Amino acid sequence: MALDVGQRWVMSLSSLASFMISLDSLVVTTALGAIKRDLGASLEQLEWTVNAYNLTFAMLLLTGAALGDRWGRRRVLAAGLAVFTLASAACALAPDAATLIAARAAQGAGAAFVIPLALTLLSAAFPPERRGKAIGLFSGVTGLATFIGPFLGGAIAAGPSWEWIFWINVPIGLVTIVLVLLRIEENKGPDNRLDVVGLLLVTGGVLGLVLGLVRAPSTGWDDSEALFPMATGVLLLAAFAVWERRATVPMIPLRFFAIRAFTSANLASFALFATLFGMFFFLAQFFQWSQGVGPLEAGLRLLPATGPVMIVAPLAGMLADRIGERVFMVTGLILWAVTLAWLALIAEPALPYLSVLPLLIVGGCGVAMATPAAQKAVVAAVPPHEIGKASGVITTFRYLGGVFGVTVLGTIFATTGGYGSPQTFSDGFAAAMGGGAVIALAGAVAAFGLPGRRSISPPSAQPKAGAKTPVA
Template identity: 55%
Template sequence: MGSKERTTAEQRWVLSLASIGAVMVALDALVVAAALGTVKEELGASIEQLEWAVNAYTLSFAMLLLIAAALGERWGRRRIFAAGLGVFSAASAGCALAPSIQWLIAARAAQGVGAAAVMPLAMSLLGAAFPPERRGWATGVFSGLSGLGVLGGPVVGGAVTEGLAWQWIFWINVPVGAVAIWLVLLRIGESSGTARRLDPAGAALVSLAVLGLVWGVVRGEPAGWGSAEVLGAFLAGGLLLAAFWVWENHAPQPMVPPAFFRSRAFSAGNAAGFFLTAALFGAVFFMAQYLQVAFGAGPLEAGLRLLPWTATLFVVAPVAGRLVDRVGERPLIVTGLGLKAVGMWWIGQAAGGSVRYAELVVPLVVAGCGVSMALPATQSATVGALPREAVGIASGVYGMTRQLGGAVGVAVLGAVFAAAGGYGDFTTGFGRALTVCALLSLLGALAGLAVGRGAAAPSGAPAARPGRVGVRR
C-alpha cells in the first residue's frame, strides 16, 4: 500500500498546509538577499542598513520560537499557526509598502514574529497528526519542501526582482497566506499539548539570551569579533542562557523541562540540526553569488544551474523519510552529512582554479542528496525523542537551534571569505568558505553518531513532567 493510501484526508491537509507555511517562512529567510542591490538604490540604504534588512528577520524569528511553541501547546496549535500566518502575511504587505529602509527593517522584524509561530507549529501539527510509524515519511516530505524554500530563496528573489519589482517578493505572500489561513481553519482540527501555565520568566530569559547570541553573531563581521559590542553581546547571551537553565531546573512548570535534554536522541538531534543548518545557510548564501561571478550568470540562470543541488530534495527527502521509519535516524544523519561534507569540499577545491560548470554537477548532486537525507532525520530524531504530548516544545527547541545555526553559518563563512580577500578575490574566499562548510557538515555527522537506533517515541508515552519525562534515550 502506498504512503498516500495510508493517510487520512485530514493528515494530507495537515501535511500540505504545514508545508506551505514552512516554504513561505523558509523562502523569506534569504529571498531578500538577491534584491538588496535594487533596495539600496531605491531606498538609499547604507550597507549596514541592508544587513539589518536580513538580520531583523532572523533575530525576531529566533527570539520568539519557544514562546510561540508554548502558546500553541496551551491555546491550540491550529489557532497559533493560523495567527502566525496572519502576522507574517500582514508584515509582508508592510515590507512591500515600505517607503524607507527603516520601515522595511521594522516590517522584516514583524515578519520574523509571524515566522516564529508558523515554523514550530507546522512541525507540531505534523507530530500530532501522524503516528510514530508514519511520522518519518511525513517529515521527509515536509523537510524536502522547507529545505527547497531555503535553497530557492535567493533564486526566487532574483527572478521576481528581474521580472517584476523587488516589492513583489513580499506581495506574493499576501494572497497565499490568506488562502492558507482559510484552509487551515476549515480543514485542520484543533490539537494542544499538556495544559501548562505559562512561564514568563523563562520566556524572557531565553528570548534575551537568544537576542544576545544572535546579535553577537550578526554583528561580528561589521563591528569586529573582538569589539566590546560583540564580546558583550556574547557574554550577556551566555549568562542569560545559564540563568535560563538554572530557572528551568527550579520552576514549578518550566517552559522547557531540563529532563528533555537527558534524552541523548533529543540533544544529539538538535546538535546535528544546528551544524546542518549552519552549513546549509552558509552554502546557499555564497553558491548563487559564485555562479554569477565565476560564470557571469544572472540570478535566474544561477538558480537553474543550482538544480542538480536543489532538485534532489524532491526525490531523496521523501524516500529518506520512509527509511527513517525503518532503520532509524542515525544512519541517515551520519551518511547524509558525510555526503554533504564531501560535496562541499569537492566544490571548494574545484573553485580554487579554472573550472567548468560541468565539473560541479556531480558534487552538487552529492551535496544535495546528503542534505535531503539528513533534514528529515534530524527533525525526526528531536521530535520523535519525546512523547507526543511534548511535540510542540520539541519543535520549538529544534526550530530555535536551526535559526541559531543558520545565523552562525553565514557569519562564520562570511568571516572566512572576508579573511581570504572577500570580493576582491572572490574565488579564493569562496573556496575556503566551502571548505569550512564541509567541516561544519562533518561536525554534524559526529553529533549524529550519538543519536540512538530507535524510531519515534510511542504515542502512549507518558506526558512530559519536570524532573521525569518519557523520552527515547
C-alpha cells in the same frame, strides 16, 4: 501512505505554511543588487535585510511553541501567518532600507509562531510508526523552499521588480489562514500554564546571542558591540537553565537534553543548517561577483539541488521508520561536507558550471537525507504530549545554526578575500566553504550519538488519554 481527511489537511497546510516561511529566509539573497539600487541601501543595510528576519525568527521560536501550548496551536499558527502576511505587504511597500529592515524583522516574528507549530501539528497527526514518512514529505517541501528561494528571488528581481518577492506572500497567506481555521482542529499542550519568567529569559538570551553574532563580522569578534550582547545572551541562557530546573511547568524540560538522541539530533541539525545557509548565501554571490552572471542565472544555477530534496527526503523519512535515523543523519552530513570541501578545492572565477552541477546534486541528496532524520529523532525522543516543546527546540537550533553559519563563514570570507575583484571573492569563498566542510563533519560526528533502529513503543507505553495528546 493512506491518509484520512484530517491528516491530508494537516499535511497540506503545515507544508504550505512552512514552504512560505522557509522561502523568505533566503529569497532576498539574489535580489540584493536590485534592492541596493532602488533603495540606496548600504552594504550593512543589505546584510541586515537578511539578518533581521533570522534574528527575530530565532529569538521567538520557543515563545511561539510555548504560546501554542497555552492558547491553542491552530490559533497561534493562524496569528503568526497573519503577522507574516501583513509584514510581507509592508516589505513590498517599504520606501527606504530602514523600513524594509523593520518589516523583515516583523516577518521573522510572525514566522517564529508558524514553523514550530506546523511541525507539532504534523507530528501529532501521525502515529510513531508513520511519522517518519510524514516528516520526510514535510521536509521535502521545506527543503524545496530553501533551495528555490535564491532562484525565485533572482527571477523576480530580473522580471517584474523585487517588491513582488513579498507581494506573492499576501494572497497565499490569506488563503492559508482561512483554511487553517476551517480545516485543522484546535488543540493545546498538556498544561496550559505559561512559564513567563522562562519565556523572558530565553527570549533575551537568544536575542543577545544572535545580535552579537550578527554584529561580529562588521565590528570584529573582540569588539564590545559584539562581545557585550553575546556575553549577556550566554548569562541569560544560563539563568534560564537554572530557572527551568525549578519551574513547575518548564518551557523546555532540561531532562530532554539527557536523552542522547535528542541532544545529538539537535547538534547535528545546528551544523547542517549553519553550513546550508552559509553556502547558499555565498554561492549565489559567487556566481554573480566572481563569474559575472545576473540574478536570474545565479538562481537557475542553484535550482538543480531541488530535485534530490523532493525525491530523497520522503524516501529517507520513510526508511528511517524502519532502520533508524543515524545512518541517514551521518551519511547525509558526510555527503554535504564532501560537497563543501570539493567546492573549496575547485573555486575560481573561471570555474565551469558543469563542475558545480554534480556537487549540487550530491549535496542536495545529503541535506534531504539528514533533515527529516533529525526532525524525526527529536520528536520520537520525547513523549507525544511534549512534541510541541521538542519541535520548538529543534527549530530554534536550526535557525540559530543559520545565523551562526552566515556569521562564521562571513568572517572567514572577510579575512581571506573580499569584494575587490572576482579573484579575491573566489579566494574568500573557497576559504568559507572549507570552514563549512569542517562544521558539517562536526555535525556528522555528533550524529553518531543517535541510536540505530528504534523500536516503536506499544500503545500501553504511551501517555494516557487524560494527558491531552494532540489530535489533528
